[in-house]
Each structure stands twice: as C-alpha cells, then as structure tokens.
Amino acid sequence: MQPNYFAVFREFARNSLVREMTFRGNFILDCISSLSWVFMQLGLYLVIFEHTNQLGDGTGWSRWPFFVFLATTLFVNSLVQFFFMTNMEELSDLIRTGNLDFALLKPIDTQFLLSMRKFEWSSLANLVFAAILLGVALTHLDFTPTPLQMLLYVFYVMCGVALLYSLMIGLGSISVWLGRNESLYDFWFYITNFSRYPMEIYSGPFGTPLRLAFTFAVPILLVANVPARLMAWPLASQDWRLAAYAAVASIVALVASRKVFYKALDAYRSASS
Amino acid sequence: MSTAAATFVSRFGVWWTILRICIEERLVYRGDFALGTLMRFLPIITQTFLWTAVFVGAGGPAAIGGFTRDEFIAYYLLTYVARAFSSMPGLASSIAAQVRSGEIKKYLVQPIDLLTFLFLSRLAHKLVYYAVATAPFALVFYICRGYFHGWPDAPTLGAFVLSLMMSFLLGFFLEATLGMIGFWFLEVSSLLFVYMLFNFFFSGHMFPLTILSEPWRTIVLYQPLQYLAYFPAAVFLGKVQGPELVQGLLGQAAWTFAFIVAARTAMHFGLKRYSAFGG
Secondary structure, eight states: OOOOHHHHHHHHHHHHHHHHHHTHHHHHHHHHHHHHHHHHHHHHHHHHHHHOSBSSSSOSOBHHHHHHHHHHHHHHHHHHIIIIIHHHHHHHHHHHHTTHHHHHHSSSOHHHHHHHSOOOGGGHHHHHHHHHHHHHHHHHSSSOOOHHHHHHHHHHHHHHHHHHHHHHHHHHHHHHHHSOOTTHHHHHHHHHHGGGSOGGGOOHHHHHHHHHIIIIISOTTHHHHHHHHHHHSOGGGOOHHHHHHHHHHHHHHHHHHHHHHHHHHHTOOOOOO | OOHHHHHHHHHHHHHHHHHHHHHHHHGGGHHHHHHHHHHTTHHHHHHHHHHHHHHHHTTOOSOBTTBOHHHHHHHHHHHHHHHHHHOOTTHHHHHHHHHHHTTTHHHHHSSOOHHHHHHHHHHHHHHHHHHHHHHHHHHHHHHTGGGSOSOOOHHHHHHHHHHHHHHHHHHHHHHHHHHHGGGTOSOOHHHHHHHHHHHHHHTTSSSOGGGSOTTHHHHHTTSGGGGGTHHHHHHHTTOSOHHHHHHHHHHHHHHHHHHHHHHHHHHHHHHHHOOOOOO
C-alpha cells in the first residue's frame, strides 16, 4: 500500500510544532537570535549604501534592488532551514550511530523521511522579516513588478530551495561514505557564503572563473541571483537564458542528488548490533 | 632558600604543569585544526569582491572611512590576527556551566585559583593555536601580500604587538566577567549570544569602524570591544599614529585593567553567594 505522503508531511509539521511549543521561551529566543543575525547583515548593507550608490559599475544593484536581493537570499535560506536543516544535521549522527536502520525499515520513501522529519519553526521569523523587507524594497523601485514577475519569483525561489537542498543531501551522502562528517556544516556555511552576493561582483581574472564555476559546476550562484533579478529589474532587461538554465539546473540537481543519495544508502553498513 | 622563594618555586611548578597538560591536550587534533583555520579564511574572498564592487560603485574614491580598497582587504586579514588573540570561544559559557553543575567546587577545595587556572589553560590553547595556525596564516598573508604596503616601521610594529597582547588579556577578562554572571543567573546562553553579536559588529570584524557616520563613529571608538579587532588592525596599517596611538594604547590598558578588576570582584561576590550541595 502506498503511504499517504501528504498526511505524513502534515503529521511531521504538527509534531515539530508541538515540540517547539513545549518550550515556548526557547522558541522565542531562537526567533530573536536568528533575527539578530539578519539585522546585522542589514546593518552592514545600510552602512555600505551610505558610501556608494550601487555595487559595481552599471550592475543595477543600487540600494533598493539590492534589498530585494537580500530579501530573496533570506527567503531561500529560511525555507531551507525550515524544512531541511535540522534533518540534515542529524543525518550524519544517524549514520554514525546506526540508527539509520530504523529509517530504512519504514515503508516510506527514505529520502522523504530523512529530509522532512523535523521542521524548524523558528526560522519562519526570518521568512516574515524577508517578506517585510521585500515589501518595503518593492515600493521604492522605479517600476511596479507585473503579476508574471511575482509568479516567476515564487517559482525561482523554489528552484533556489531545490538547488540548496540538492547540495545539502549530496554533502549528507558523503557522510555515509566517510562514516562521519563533522565539518560538513562548516563546509556548507563557507560554500553558501558565495551565493549571498550578486553574481556581478565576481569579475576580473580571478572572479570570472569563480563566477562560472559557481554558475555551472556547483550552481549556487543561481540560488538567489535568478529570482532576485526577476523581481528587482523590469521584464525587458532580463536575461532569459540564465532563467531557463536555472530551471533546468534545479531539476537536474534534484534528480542527480537523489541518485547519489540512494547510491550512498547502498554503501551503508549498519553500525549497531 | 627562604620560604617566600620556596613558595614561589612550588607555585611556578604548579603553573608549569597545568600549562604543559593543557598543551598536550590541545595537540591531539592538530591536522583538523590547521585545515579548519585555512577554511576560515574563505570569507575573505567574498569580502574582497564585495568591497571592490563598493569602491567601483562609488566611482573609485581614494578611500572610504580612511581606508583604501587594498587597505580594506589588509584590514580584514589583520582582524583575523587580532581575533586569534582576543577571541575566547567557550570561555564564558564554560564558567557558567561549571557554576551550574557544581564542578566549580574543585577550585574551592583545591589550592588552585579558578581564574589563574582558566588563564593558563587558555594561554596553552592559544600557544598551540599559534603553533599550528602560523602555517595557514603565513600562506594566506603571502598570497595576499599585494594588499599590504610593506612592513610598518619598528615603533608601529611594537605598538601592534603590544595591543595584540592586551587584546588577549582584555578578551579573556571580559569573557570571564560575563561567565561570572552565571553565579546570579542560571542560564546565560542567550545573554552570551547577544554579546557575541555585539562583539562581531562593534569589534570591527565586519568593517573598519571609521566608515560609520557620526555620531556612531565617535561612540564606537569609546567602547572596549573595538580593541578586540579594530584597534590592532588600524595600528598595523598606520591609521592611528602619534598622540592618538598613545591615547589608544592607554585606553586599551585602562579597559583591560577595569575588566581584570571586574572579573576578580564578580568572582569574589559570586563565590560568597554560591552554595554547593552533594558530593
């Protein structure tokens, strides 16, 4: 019998919410601390835009379009954090302790089960803040985004989530082979650090290869750049080839990472008795 | 040998033993340590591109907040050096945790002073850190040597070293003071998180503090956190000179002394409050 995936998904969401609400004070502190990091980022860019009108020469990333970009980064990252982060952090523990056995035995898709067991509700605070920031930034743009842009934006934010998720599950798979992967989280942080800036800043003899590598080899630059451009600039000045490529890359990344993940599971040898 | 001298020799023996044990403990994971240090420099790459874009976007000004583009990159690299001295990961939280768990009792019944022990253990930690991290630091600085205009003159270098030493002391006693708050409140982790955020922002780790507009600029140059990253880096780059430099070093010494007193006082009154149960 096929499990009802939607019902399981709802149950996971409910369980994690119940768990978080058991320690409400802690939940509020978590919200505040993740928001504080965001405020610091915002503070940095407020300072930066006191000294310059835009990032780079003729890139179009002036203050308000850039805040659209910042909001987009926040959207994608908080969604990834909400759905997957806790689960991926636990994955390497499950492998090391042998508790992955229990996940493999359950009559449900293993990737689904391991990716979505726990939701981190406190990261929604950042999502709300991102929505406010986006709203404010949009009113300051010198054009009004069309409904088509809004639709594409939502679609490409989801593509961004898919790309980051694929990278994450790919890294998670590595921990099956290594048995243990403690610096996984560090590596994740440093790699995604590159995706938090407009791709135009990577120029010059060193920057251009970097930009190409992070667009085509490990496409993390597409994560925030593609949706942000679609929203921050008028439709007439869009690079549709990049957008089309991003959609294809997201699908390829999802399929490929699923393949890698199942290959890794084949290599799993239980650690328990 | 007089009794005073004998006491000193035996006390020094204890210090030496503590230091040696802590160093050996630290050296266990040196490979992971060196790699981790190298990885920590990765954000420098994005910072370089970001600030280049800021300078280009601003139409290529000579300097922002008194720093040229090259000096911005040099500044970020130097804050890594400063923070290698001043950052004390886990110090405050471990003091608070020891108070909570009652582990702090062992310092009360043994002839070892808590602050001295922690200080020596931190010193050992740092010494090992420098021994292992010198290679990755040297590599990164060698690659980025183009951003520096040679070495500063001897007095500047001397002032730089002095301010690094003091930033180690200031960082240690500031965090220790925060840890002592654990005597009054059971849970200090959220307080420490707020401190960490403030530290990141106001120590100048995110950007040189002088790029802030007035009145913020004047305000942040009065607070102690600037000595943990901004001040040593600015000294090395020759941004603080003459009477200003002397004033800065005196300011740092004053804050360091204030937090030594604060940590001692907090421990004194904290231990009076403290009650231990069980074995």
